[in-house]
Amino acid sequence: MGELTQKKKVTIMMAIMMAMFFSAINQTIVSTAMPRIIAILGGMDHYTWVITIYMLTSTIATVLVGKLSDIYGRKPFILAGIVFFMIGAFLSGFSKDIYQMITYRGIQGLGAGVIMASAFTAVGDLFSPRERGKWMGIMMAVFSFSSVIGPLLGGWLVDHMDWKWLFWIFLPLGIVAFGMILMFFPKVERKESEKIDFLGSLFLSLTIIAMLLGFSWAGTKYDWGSVEILGLFSAAIVFLGIFILVESKAKSPVLPLSLFRNDIVTISNSVGFIMNAGMMGALIYLPFFVQGVEGISPTYSGYVTMPMSIAMLAVSAITGNLITKTGKYKRFAIIGMPIMILGMVIMAFMNSVWMAVVAMIVFGLGLGTGMPVFSITVQNAVSPAQLGVATASSQLFRNMGGTIGIAVMGTIMQSSLVKNMKNLSSGGGSDLTKLDPKTAEQLSVFNSPEMLLDHPKLEQMTQTLPPDIQTVVTQMIDTLRDALSASLTTVFLAGAALLVVALLLTLFLREIPLRTSNEVPQEEASSGNLSKASPGEQLKH
Template identity: 75%
Template sequence: MEHLSHKRKMTIMVAIIAAMFFAAINQTIVSTAMPRIIAILGGMDYYTWVITIYMLTSTISTVLVGKLSDIYGRKPFILAGIVFFIIGAFLTGLSKDIFQLITYRGIQGIGAGIIMASAFTAVGDLFSPRERGKWTGVMMAVFGFSSVIGPTLGGWIVDHMDWEWVFWIFLPVGVIAFILIMALFPRVDKKQSESIDYWGSLFLTLTIVPLLLGFSWAGTKYAWGSAQVLGLFGSAIASLLIFIVIETKVKSPVLPLSLFRNSIVTLSNSIGFLMNAGMMGALIYLPFFVQGVEGVSPTYSGYVTMPMSISMVVISAFTGRWITKTGKYKRYALLGMPIMIAGMILMAFMNSIWLAVIAMIVFGLGLGFGMPIFSLTVQNAVRPEQLGVATASSQLFRNLGGTIGIAVMGTIMATSLKRSLTSTAEAGGGLDFSKLDPKVAEQLAAFKNPEMLLDQPKLEHLKTTLPEAVQPILTKMIEVLRDALSTSLTTVFLSGAALLVVALVLVLFLKEIPLRTSNRMPEQAGGAEKKEKEDDLPGAVAKQV
């Protein structure tokens, strides 16, 4: 599609951006609203599952659609992704308990994975790697804009409306995106020589599902050394080995192993994995600090995360333009990663809303420099016919990192919280209810659960029902809970910073090759008489430039 007129490309980009915004806003709008929704539906123990199932299904759909879109084109998959997302969002608003919420969020995740994989790949079809720098910045700005209005709007909705509207309010945008894609996006004929790798797809799925389930349940539902968790990890390893054997034999593998002989692809995907593990695993718990520790309402909680999104939007837009102008990208990753680490360390030691805001601004600046880079490096290092599967591999590793990060950080938080509460009780910080009226003691027992800190209307209501003489005891209990929650969150944010440090080290080893000014490879452009080996693609690109 690189040959299309500029006007046609712009109209297609409008359609792509509409689809991406629909998916992105429905992700960000739940961030500040989810603690309240969980408190209403119950099931604090399953909080991470609402996020994990979304990441799990989106991860699987992303990698499967990557290869299929190389065969059938991007259009049918973007349309299918929008339909899945609309259905999932509508059903999520009808949830009566935490298990329905988890199920329907899984359907949403399928749609999100398809939309994101197809949209980023479509941009690669439309523009050369050099031009993609600018458009990658624009697409990151779409995510940033949705991050600006999403959390604030989500908090406002649960404060002033029924929580169901968190999932329903943007459904018309999905319908508009569907119509735009249907009308504007060109259809591509199926590649007759390509076949579908059914067995590879099956065993790739059988690798991802038990792997993520194992990380999600380890340390929470089951012990890390339990038969259930070890069985899941063992199953994932066995499926992975079978998958590798299949991919070496099939004609058109769903995830070609030759991609990973390219050092740029391997390092970029590893950095994306670590970056998302640290970032998502920590940021998903930021509302716990704002709402649980500081007692801020969900509406104003969104205002705390807004500076991060604004700084990311501004910097990512400039970064995209700078990359397009210079053809260089590594310098921005080297600048962004340390700034992200500094922001995460600030989060670990924040003790006020203002410090949280400063941490958000710093972290957003780092995101703006670093986030647009690693999908671009992967796309620049592969042949056009592998664009879909290469982009999907990048999304796969980011999603895996985010999902595993959320699960591991959830385990870290739960373990640290339990340890903090236990140590407080052993140090004499616990409270003796034996001398209180049994009914009052029963009411106070509800405040032993940190989940209570996230439902402030319920917290205030219970306060008013207790005798005045008991109020000092209640105040003490809330202080203990908030101190324990704050301590556990410090551990979470420091763990996220450690992962980002490892990612920064890998960036140092990332080989930089100039961004191509065409989607054609050297031999296709006539710039080389001898065809370069696919496994040595970076060398071919460097010679072309």
């Protein structure tokens, strides 16, 4: 795409960002309202699966599309991604139970994975590594903007309208995004010499599915040492071994093993994996504190998370421009990640809405400073011939980290909640055995954390009880909130610990000059591995 004028490139970027915004706003508008939706549909114990299935399908789609888009171009995949996402969103609104919601969110995940992999790679097609800093910052700002208005709008909608409209209200935007991509995005001729690695794709997908299912079910549906979980992890190891064997012989591998001989790619992907595991695993439980512990409605819950998005929006754009201006990137990661850790530690010990707001601001500042770096490092470390598959590998490790982090944090959350509820009950909490069996059965529903997330239902049920029983219920709710708060502290501290590990790895990230052109010597383009000395020198194989 080097022959395109700057005006044409900017127009294409507007179309790409429209597609990204459509995908992002559909995510953020649901985030704040999801606890209420789960409370309505039921299935609190399957809450993490609504997130996990989305991450699972988007992860598989991301890595498969990376190589395919190198062969067929980015345009058909962005268009297909928008279509899948719209179908999933439309069907999600018709969910009758948690299982249907999980299924339809899986379809949405397929679309989102395709959109994101193609969009970020397209930036690499259009601009040199030096210019990408600015555009990556702008794309992060698009995510931040959707994170500002999405939770607010989502909270307001779920309080004032049927929750189905959360999934339907932005469908017209998807049609607009589809039209813009169709009109403005240039078509790329297929690389006839490239063959699709079907066998590698199959075993890579099987590896991801077995591993993520193992982490998702471990500690919740099955014990960590159960036959089912050990069987899934064993299957993942076997599939991974077969995948490596297949890729070592494939002429056009779906995920070239040579990528991981590049230390910059390996460290960047490792940092992305660990960082997303800590960040995503912890942040999805923030609404539980705001709505469950503090009793804030979904509408006002959005105001609590908004400062993070505003801080990230401003800082990511500034960081992107500074990367483009200076050609340096490692310093921003080293500055941003400690700030993220500080924000996560504040979350662990927050005891009010105002502390939650402060934590969000701090975390957003760190996120906006450090997050744009790692996409640039990977794209700058490989030749344009492997831009799609390298970008997909980065997205793959981030998605896997997020998915595994959510699963592991979910296990920590559930086990900690059970333990804390037992401890608090034994320490003077409500003992239902002292009541008559009928009353005890009636009040048992108030021992479920789901009650804390559906305020109208909780208030309605409480008002129907006799005054003397309401006192018992109030005590039970306080016990639930204390147990939930203590459990969330454990989750946020675990997330902070993972971010510390990511920071330590970042210190070993090797910084090479950002290229000012997409053109590289022919020998670099054929190998796809830039040298350890500089982008223009001989490759190290």
